[in-house]
Amino acid sequence: MYGSLISAKSRPVSIYTVSNNIKNKISGIYDSNLPERESAILKSMIIGDKSEVDGSVKKLYKLAGIYHILVVSGLHISIIIMLLNALLSRFMSLRSAGLISIAVIVVYCFFTGWGVSAIRAAVMASVVIAGNIIFRQNDLITSASLAGVALIIYEPLY
Numbered sequence: 001m002y003g004s005l006i007s008a009k010s011r012p013v014s015i016y017t018v019s020n021n022i023k024n025k026i027s028g029i030y031d032s033n034l035p036e037r038e039s040a041i042l043k044s045m046i047i048g049d050k051s052e053v054d055g056s057v058k059k060l061y062k063l064a065g066i067y068h069i070l071v072v073s074g075l076h077i078s079i080i081i082m083l084l085n086a087l088l089s090r091f092m093s094l095r096s097a098g099l100i101s102i103a104v105i106v107v108y109c110f111f112t113g114w115g116v117s118a119i120r121a122a123v124m125a126s127v128v129i130a131g132n133i134i135f136r137q138n139d140l141i142t143s144a145s146l147a148g149v150a151l152i153i154y155e156p157l158y
Contacts, residue, residue, distance in 0.1 A: 015110075019110065023047050023111070026043075026046065026047055030043055040053045040057075041070065044071070047111070048111075048118075050071065058070065072109075072112040072115050073117035074117065074120070076121075077109075077125055078121065078125065080108060081101055081105065085097055119151060120148070123147035123151075127143040128140070
């Protein structure tokens with residue numbers, strides 16, 4: 001007589017759902033404002049989605065020796081770290097800026113799909129930042145070695 005009650009069960013929102021929603025919104029912005037080829041390249045560089053990059057474009061980047069630009073790697077991580085540290089260190093202590101930078105890098109790696117090169121770069125950057133926080137000298141060889149050992153322990157077949 002009055003209609004039926006509709007029962008909607010709410011699902012808990014997971015971090016994966018939030019991440020995918022953000023990726024989809026960013027992807028939609030690129031798709032609506034850029035040509036298809038440029039949108040695909042930008043999505044690959046920023047959010048780690050290489051699925052729409054044409055095979056011929058990948059081949060050209062590989063032949064030119066700049067394929068690392070298309071994948072989230074040390075280049076991207078180092079740019080984020082440098083900008084973030086430069087900005088945050090103006091407003092807060094070295095320790096706070098460093099800890100926030102490490103947290104942002106971990107979130108960005110999660111957001112982009114935990115690529116091997118992104119994990120390596122994140123571990124290296126985190127070791128360098130942690131060294132700065134405790135006033136130790138930076139040693140990139142030690143940072144790279146630690147990242148390599150961590151990756152091999154986690155996944156021996158990388």
